Amino acid sequence: MSESTPAGTDARDGDDSADAVTAGRDGEDPLLEVRGLRKYYYENDSLFDRLLGREPTSVKAVDGVDLEVYQGETLGVVGESGCGKSTTGETLLRLREATDGTVRFDGENVMEMADDELTRFRKRAGIVFQDPFSSLDPRMTVGDIVSEGLKIHNLPEESPDDGRSKREWRRERAKELLERVGLSADQIDRYPHEFSGGQRQRVGIARALALDPEFIVLDEPVSALDVSVQAQILNLLEDLQEDFGLTYLFIAHDLSVVRHICDRVAVMYLGEVVETGPTDAIFESPKHPYTEALLESVPRASVEEQGRRVDALSGDVPSPRDPPSGCHFRTRCPKVIQPATVDIPQEQYRGVMNLRDRLERQGFTADSVWDTLESEHDGDDFERDTVAFKEAMREEFDLAGLSGATMDTVEDALEILANGREEEAADRLRSSFASPCEEEDPALIGGEHAAACHLFADEEFDRDLDPDEVGTAMGGMAPPEPSAVPDDAELDPDDIDDIDDAVGSDDDR
Numbered sequence: 001m002s003e004s005t006p007a008g009t010d011a012r013d014g015d016d017s018a019d020a021v022t023a024g025r026d027g028e029d030p031l032l033e034v035r036g037l038r039k040y041y042y043e044n045d046s047l048f049d050r051l052l053g054r055e056p057t058s059v060k061a062v063d064g065v066d067l068e069v070y071q072g073e074t075l076g077v078v079g080e081s082g083c084g085k086s087t088t089g090e091t092l093l094r095l096r097e098a099t100d101g102t103v104r105f106d107g108e109n110v111m112e113m114a115d116d117e118l119t120r121f122r123k124r125a126g127i128v129f130q131d132p133f134s135s136l137d138p139r140m141t142v143g144d145i146v147s148e149g150l151k152i153h154n155l156p157e158e159s160p161d162d163g164r165s166k167r168e169w170r171r172e173r174a175k176e177l178l179e180r181v182g183l184s185a186d187q188i189d190r191y192p193h194e195f196s197g198g199q200r201q202r203v204g205i206a207r208a209l210a211l212d213p214e215f216i217v218l219d220e221p222v223s224a225l226d227v228s229v230q231a232q233i234l235n236l237l238e239d240l241q242e243d244f245g246l247t248y249l250f251i252a253h254d255l256s257v258v259r260h261i262c263d264r265v266a267v268m269y270l271g272e273v274v275e276t277g278p279t280d281a282i283f284e285s286p287k288h289p290y291t292e293a294l295l296e297s298v299p300r301a302s303v304e305e306q307g308r309r310v311d312a313l314s315g316d317v318p319s320p321r322d323p324p325s326g327c328h329f330r331t332r333c334p335k336v337i338q339p340a341t342v343d344i345p346q347e348q349y350r351g352v353m354n355l356r357d358r359l360e361r362q363g364f365t366a367d368s369v370w371d372t373l374e375s376e377h378d379g380d381d382f383e384r385d386t387v388a389f390k391e392a393m394r395e396e397f398d399l400a401g402l403s404g405a406t407m408d409t410v411e412d413a414l415e416i417l418a419n420g421r422e423e424e425a426a427d428r429l430r431s432s433f434a435s436p437c438e439e440e441d442p443a444l445i446g447g448e449h450a451a452a453c454h455l456f457a458d459e460e461f462d463r464d465l466d467p468d469e470v471g472t473a474m475g476g477m478a479p480p481e482p483s484a485v486p487d488d489a490e491l492d493p494d495d496i497d498d499i500d501d502a503v504g505s506d507d508d509r
């Protein structure tokens with residue numbers, strides 16, 4: 001795949017997708033509009049690599065993202081680590097050059113901005129980074145850190161009328177900003193190491209505010225902080241938004257944080273937006289199985305709730321060096337669609353697909369199973385027993401209890417695998433169990449609350465799915481239902497209010 005792949009060449013960039021993402025606030029143009037954003041990193045791409053005959057590999061960190069953020073709102077971007085959230089934030093600010101796509105800010109194409117235009121954009125759009133420990137230069141005082149942007153932009157343009165030098169003006173401005181974020185002006189000459197994590201993040205926020213921006217990317221601004229300090233920083237961000245009319249893109253992996261600060265949410269998985277909608281809709285009736293699984297993974301407060309917690313997101317996010325074909329989530333999706341010829345319990349279909357994925361993409365070998373069986377064997381004379389091998393595999397992949405032709409195919413594949421022919425075993429499973437989810441990357445459809453999932457591929461979300469169309473293809477599954485929402489996720493709004501009173505208490509100063 002080349003860097004120059006034009007936007008609009010795959011299913012995700014089709015008309016449906018465009019309709020979905022433009023269905024924002026009625027008649028209002030977004031402050032920030034992102035279309036078909038791609039950022040691929042290239043590895044093994046140096047002259048040295050080429051001399052050694054190594055093929056360059058692309059890491060599709062962001063792969064066709066559409067977003068819009070309206071004036072004064074907070075759009076949350078959530079997803080597990082490695083889904084491309086930070087790369088999206090940094091690329092849309094042009095801190096990284098995009099591989100493809102457009103970003104419009106207040107109607108201007110950011111990707112085409114040069115020199116003065118780009119400088120003006122950088123004043124209007126800022127960023128707060130996740131890690132308050134590494135994002136502040138330890139050799140600079142907080143005053144210099146906060147006023148650095150002013151200096152770079154040569155502000156103030158004219159010397160102040162009151163006789164102060166530009167430097168003195170910047171120092172005063174830094175003091176005002178420190179106070180505005182809940183620190184003391186007296187702390188201006190201190191160094192980052194003299195501050196707590198929460199205080200450092202306040203410094204990072206003051207730095208982002210220095211140029212009077214309209215739009216700020218908040219890249220996991222509270223993830224590195226204790227929960228009580230998180231609430232204080234979230235309150236501060238909300239106050240600042242109100243006072244200065246700020247617009248935020250708020251990146252987080254923690255849905256409980258997003259719920260209380262975001263107006264709308266975009267859920268990312270492996271470089272793509274898989275669901276987007278108003279925050280309440282996302283929490284109360286998630287549509288995408290990935291969003292449902294993320295919600296299930298939100299820590300519950302009460303012991304009772306913890307008992308109900310399920311390990312909804314098993315396995316790791318696949319590598320963006322080799323994303324799965326079709327729907328990227330299909331290798332972990334509990335609702336992956338069965339082909340029309342198969343109708344087995346969904347857990348077992350998931351098990352078959354897990355085995356296939358391990359064989360096809362994760363280098364799973366029969367030898368590793370034999371080694372385990374040997375290590376569990378008591379006596380000296382271990383003999384390879386295919387029956388024991390198949391039994392172990394059935395247990396590992398939830399394959400017990402199958403019957404008929406499905407069982408025959410699985411048993412066949414396990415027999416082939418036991419003989420060390422991994423590729424052939426995968427082929428056997430693929431020929432009978434390939435899912436429609438593997439074929440095409442689903443488009444983001446559904447208007448204001450949109451999802452990219454084959455379960456909804458051709459229809460509006462609120463209709464009943466036609467059983468003839470998906471019928472056995474869904475393995476007897478009902479169409480997705482709204483998930484229970486953990487109302488008591490870690491940050492209760494009441495907690496935030498309570499903690500608000502504590503802002504300014506000694507523990508964070």
Ligand SMILES: Nc1ncnc2c1ncn2[C@@H]1O[C@H](COP(=O)(O)OP(=O)(O)OP(=O)(O)O)[C@@H](O)[C@H]1O
Pocket residue numbers: 041042059060061079080081082083084085086087088253320
């Ligand atoms: N400079 C780089 N070179 C190669 N790959 C990269 C580079 N930067 C990021 N990546 C990869 O791109 C993918 C997306 O990374 P990104 O940091 O945007 O994800 P994220 O969702 O923000 O995760 P996190 O919450 O861990 O920061 C990851 O697989 C990451 O390893």
